[in-house]
Amino acid sequence: MKVSLNWLKKYVNLDGIPVSEIIHTLTMSGLEVEEVIDQNEIFKNFVVGFVKEKTKHTNADKLSVCKVSNGTDELQVICGAPNVDAGQKIVFAQIGAVVPNGNFKITKAKIRGTESFGMICSESELEISDNHDGIMVLPADVKEGTPISEALELNDVILEIAITPNRPDALSHFGVARDLSALFQRELKLPEINFEESSEPIEKFAAVEILDEVNCPRYSSKVVVNITVKESPAWLKKAVQKIGMRPINNIVDATNFVMFETGQPLHAFDLNMLNGNKIVVKSTKEESQFTTLDSKIRKLPLNTLLICDAEKPVAVAGVMGGENSEVTTETKNILIESAFFNPSSIRKTAKALGLSTDASYRFERTTNAGGTVYAAERAAQLIAELGGGKVAKGTLDVYPKIIEMPVVTLRFARVEKLLGYFIQPEKIKNIVTSLGFEITDENENEIVVKVPLFRPDVEREVDVIEEVARINGYDNIPTIASFSVPLGVKNDDSSFYDKVRDTAVGLGFFEMINNPLQNEKIAALTGSQIGVLNPQSLDMAFLRTSLIPGALMVASKNFNVGEKNLALFEIGNTFNKKSEGNLIKEFSDFTEDTKLLFLLSGKASLKEWYSDEKNISFYNLKGFINSFITNLALDNVLNDSYYHSEDRIFNLVFTKEHNGSVIGKGGRIKKEVLKQFDIQQEVFCFEFDMKVLEKLSTSKTKYIPLLKYPKMMRDFAFIFDDDVEYNDVASFIKKKGGSLLKSVRLFDLFESESLGSGKKSMAFELEYYDENRTLTDEEVEKDFTNLITLVSGEFKAKLRGN
Amino acid sequence: MLDEKIKSIHSEFKKEISGADNQKIIDEIRIKYLSRNGLVSVLFEELKSAPKEEKPLLGKRLNELRNSVTLMFEEAKEKVDASEKFSEHKIDLSLNGIARSIGSKHVLTQTLDEIKNIFKGMGFSVALGPELESDYYNFEALNFPHDHPARDMQDTYFINDNFLLRTHTTPVQVRIMEKQEPPVRAIMPGRVYRNEAVSARSYCMFHQVDGIYVDTNVNFAELKATLVSFAKQFYGSELKYRFRPSFFPFTEPSAEMDITCFLCHGSGCKICKGSGWLEILGCGMVDPNVFKSVNYDSEKYTGYAFGMGIERIGLLKYGIDDIRIYFENDLRFLKQF
Numbered sequence A: 001m002k003v004s005l006n007w008l009k010k011y012v013n014l015d016g017i018p019v020s021e022i023i024h025t026l027t028m029s030g031l032e033v034e035e036v037i038d039q040n041e042i043f044k045n046f047v048v049g050f051v052k053e054k055t056k057h058t059n060a061d062k063l064s065v066c067k068v069s070n071g072t073d074e075l076q077v078i079c080g081a082p083n084v085d086a087g088q089k090i091v092f093a094q095i096g097a098v099v100p101n102g103n104f105k106i107t108k109a110k111i112r113g114t115e116s117f118g119m120i121c122s123e124s125e126l127e128i129s130d131n132h133d134g135i136m137v138l139p140a141d142v143k144e145g146t147p148i149s150e151a152l153e154l155n156d157v158i159l160e161i162a163i164t165p166n167r168p169d170a171l172s173h174f175g176v177a178r179d180l181s182a183l184f185q186r187e188l189k190l191p192e193i194n195f196e197e198s199s200e201p202i203e204k205f206a207a208v209e210i211l212d213e214v215n216c217p218r219y220s221s222k223v224v225v226n227i228t229v230k231e232s233p234a235w236l237k238k239a240v241q242k243i244g245m246r247p248i249n250n251i252v253d254a255t256n257f258v259m260f261e262t263g264q265p266l267h268a269f270d271l272n273m274l275n276g277n278k279i280v281v282k283s284t285k286e287e288s289q290f291t292t293l294d295s296k297i298r299k300l301p302l303n304t305l306l307i308c309d310a311e312k313p314v315a316v317a318g319v320m321g322g323e324n325s326e327v328t329t330e331t332k333n334i335l336i337e338s339a340f341f342n343p344s345s346i347r348k349t350a351k352a353l354g355l356s357t358d359a360s361y362r363f364e365r366t367t368n369a370g371g372t373v374y375a376a377e378r379a380a381q382l383i384a385e386l387g388g389g390k391v392a393k394g395t396l397d398v399y400p401k402i403i404e405m406p407v408v409t410l411r412f413a414r415v416e417k418l419l420g421y422f423i424q425p426e427k428i429k430n431i432v433t434s435l436g437f438e439i440t441d442e443n444e445n446e447i448v449v450k451v452p453l454f455r456p457d458v459e460r461e462v463d464v465i466e467e468v469a470r471i472n473g474y475d476n477i478p479t480i481a482s483f484s485v486p487l488g489v490k491n492d493d494s495s496f497y498d499k500v501r502d503t504a505v506g507l508g509f510f511e512m513i514n515n516p517l518q519n520e521k522i523a524a525l526t527g528s529q530i531g532v533l534n535p536q537s538l539d540m541a542f543l544r545t546s547l548i549p550g551a552l553m554v555a556s557k558n559f560n561v562g563e564k565n566l567a568l569f570e571i572g573n574t575f576n577k578k579s580e581g582n583l584i585k586e587f588s589d590f591t592e593d594t595k596l597l598f599l600l601s602g603k604a605s606l607k608e609w610y611s612d613e614k615n616i617s618f619y620n621l622k623g624f625i626n627s628f629i630t631n632l633a634l635d636n637v638l639n640d641s642y643y644h645s646e647d648r649i650f651n652l653v654f655t656k657e658h659n660g661s662v663i664g665k666g667g668r669i670k671k672e673v674l675k676q677f678d679i680q681q682e683v684f685c686f687e688f689d690m691k692v693l694e695k696l697s698t699s700k701t702k703y704i705p706l707l708k709y710p711k712m713m714r715d716f717a718f719i720f721d722d723d724v725e726y727n728d729v730a731s732f733i734k735k736k737g738g739s740l741l742k743s744v745r746l747f748d749l750f751e752s753e754s755l756g757s758g759k760k761s762m763a764f765e766l767e768y769y770d771e772n773r774t775l776t777d778e779e780v781e782k783d784f785t786n787l788i789t790l791v792s793g794e795f796k797a798k799l800r801g802n
Numbered sequence B: 001m002l003d004e005k006i007k008s009i010h011s012e013f014k015k016e017i018s019g020a021d022n023q024k025i026i027d028e029i030r031i032k033y034l035s036r037n038g039l040v041s042v043l044f045e046e047l048k049s050a051p052k053e054e055k056p057l058l059g060k061r062l063n064e065l066r067n068s069v070t071l072m073f074e075e076a077k078e079k080v081d082a083s084e085k086f087s088e089h090k091i092d093l094s095l096n097g098i099a100r101s102i103g104s105k106h107v108l109t110q111t112l113d114e115i116k117n118i119f120k121g122m123g124f125s126v127a128l129g130p131e132l133e134s135d136y137y138n139f140e141a142l143n144f145p146h147d148h149p150a151r152d153m154q155d156t157y158f159i160n161d162n163f164l165l166r167t168h169t170t171p172v173q174v175r176i177m178e179k180q181e182p183p184v185r186a187i188m189p190g191r192v193y194r195n196e197a198v199s200a201r202s203y204c205m206f207h208q209v210d211g212i213y214v215d216t217n218v219n220f221a222e223l224k225a226t227l228v229s230f231a232k233q234f235y236g237s238e239l240k241y242r243f244r245p246s247f248f249p250f251t252e253p254s255a256e257m258d259i260t261c262f263l264c265h266g267s268g269c270k271i272c273k274g275s276g277w278l279e280i281l282g283c284g285m286v287d288p289n290v291f292k293s294v295n296y297d298s299e300k301y302t303g304y305a306f307g308m309g310i311e312r313i314g315l316l317k318y319g320i321d322d323i324r325i326y327f328e329n330d331l332r333f334l335k336q337f
């Protein structure tokens, strides 16, 4: 919210306090000053000028050459405005001035061959109005050389303050002034109401009835008659402009002024447009339509709070008035509305209409139920002064149920317990009273305070403690040198994830973090997708059901920028509906799983002076996955299975299983799937369920004593039919190789013409040992020779080497 | 017969071994003559079928052959080994080394790890919670009433009236406290979502670390001390800081912590919008209404809570000027960290 420092100074004396200190103190008390607009800075180098002489430019019809005096010097200035003339006092932008509209700096210039030392400005160039019909002509009595900031009273400092939702009171100059008064211990002086009322009572002109007391607990109004609607005086126009509003007319400007002064939104109705001269506040019982004063037709949902006259709606309560009762230049008599509405009702309406106004913004944050009459009177006074009307006698104040001020007990000891330091009770009392709280009772341990209704955020002891802490300054809260840490079991839910990340990184993979929101088609590829109600775009409307599609999008993007060799991993959550089409009512209606994904594509090795180029294959994926599993000590816990058959995503499939259930699955991504992501090269992925991996990995690793006796190695190679699978042979060898055989390793595999067609050679290295003794050649030889016979027989294989 | 073979193999071997000047040939010779199915071994097989009376002599010859061949082989091998060692000066040391590729954690994970380690050192546990969260945990239990403007502070992706994508990791506080009596001392890292238009400055999701400490004697002074200690460990011990009053529905009193801008050191620049300060986190004393929703006695227990965004730290620390780059996962970006 924009706040004018000059305006604040009317309510609290800030003499002698530097602007920088005011800004700092506000920020440090919770009213964060986000931007400072210092008009003195903006209008530096702008002075009142006097046009001594005007002649036509010899080279341009529309330009004039003027002699301008700035009080000390006479300067030649080229001006293009038709209304410039000798004898005028004008706004003179001297060399070095920065023109607000367009933000350009005035320098010495040559225009059509003639030199110019400055610029004569229009109102729009100064951004003080939209008027760009020629230059701004100042009254003849201002002295040339006077700074413009002084001549036009553009010497204010405007503060842009970020108001948190708990501080509706600070959405007004009164509220900010009240904090300043507490912070600097200066008296707060709010304007007194002082006007003459006519002898005619308000009841003669209007009546108010509230039918929905829940949503409109209070409705106060004043009537002013025989007014003249016209342009506001300069001071009022300037005041509303400073806070970012456009001046409209004296009535609207006055109600806006009072809203920014008191925080109470007001609305002025043309009383003659109110049928039956009556206000009825009620909620809609059915959906309807209404034209607001911005000439837009609005759809009103059920239970919209409306201000009506005897026959028809005339305003959407708290949000915007209607076109049918708007103040126009014809208006003679007005009714000023100053009401208190139920915040959540206004919020619902504003949301439903998609319309946030200065009024609704304040009402939905809770306005001051105790201040409606004051604001109505303040506006009536101002309007009568500006519009020459008469204020009808009395106020229509319908307030069926008085809202009581909360009463809160504040214990001094509790302040110390919560903040960690002692504040003198006198100081506490001083702070709360300067904020407008009334101390109704007190003893040496506590005070009882009545909280004014303009502070809806203060209801409990802790809220008052915050006020004390805030005004006394958070800087005054000490820090302590040490603290105690409660003992007990410390858990780190993320430690397994960290371990997995370390392993993946060690294997050469880079971690990615993907956006879980994606389009429906992509999300549906891998599961039963859940959508969001209010997405930013269709491309981010559904939650991922697997990490694979997101990874493929990343792969595609990388390929496009020339990064063709990828080893990536991601740990992230995926979301699936439990059954297609069901609604999500409980946590049990969906699953949120943490997954781990590996992606490989491109070259396994590059052409280097020491190596040949090799493409990543299924075996690279399998090797990485097995290394990963071994690092987690799960190699003996999980089983593999493989199949060539296709599924939705893969066509070479590899799974890791535990007790028959799949906990990880991957393989080569099908061409049709790759096409959807615009990928031309082979991609391999593998996805694990992290929760299951984590559970399995908690089984403790056991130490195996180191072998004390030598190992004996043997090797053999056989020629097999080429449909014999490695794993069948290796398992057979392990099974039949005898108890001394501890491991089998395939170290060579090839096909060649010399072997004959349909044949392949596999060579195995066998490792024999015993944990308790040294083996003899003979016993190993016996087992080994026997194994050769068994393998030859089982697979109809021929031993190679002779 | 066998005798002839012994002689011919012996001479053939001598010829070959004399020409063996590198490891590759040495290996080939070993396989040809001395392996399991090598020529020498085969002769021993043939010995079995030799006439009985010739066996002792042939056996002796064969053993001599094996010894001689083995000896010559070892000598030749030693020579090759030595010569290769001698020719070490021929190795071009300026050639590129044979690399092993290693990956890296995402920069956000690295930042998070650093934060986690500091808080673990100060006795905090680490807890996780779901991203698809209920309105109750994300808002209601944290003192965000329905139809309250405080909800506007966090633009929300809704799944329906009761479920949403969590807007902060603060709901995990409630989940921990529901399960555990005080003392509770934990941080809660995780991913959160905000329904904002994607731009260089904002994204639809980011990462957060929340923290909470509840016990019988926790106060604001301790909150300040803990966070100052964190900031000094993380950002450097020289930093200046300040705590400003702020508003969060789940804390009262609430504060925001600023540190001196480490780009301009407080004189004001574009990053700190001229103020000289950078906001790094929000914090406060746990609101009694939050204690009420987890059935803690707010007379007996007090607590503090805090929360900070991770992406922002990287923006400041590494000069990253577009938040979207974190989630594009361009390998050229990932490799930089």
Ligand SMILES: [Zn+2]
Binding pocket: B261, B262, B263, B264, B265, B266, B267, B268, B269, B270, B271, B272, B273, B274, B276, B277
């Ligand atoms: Zn800075």
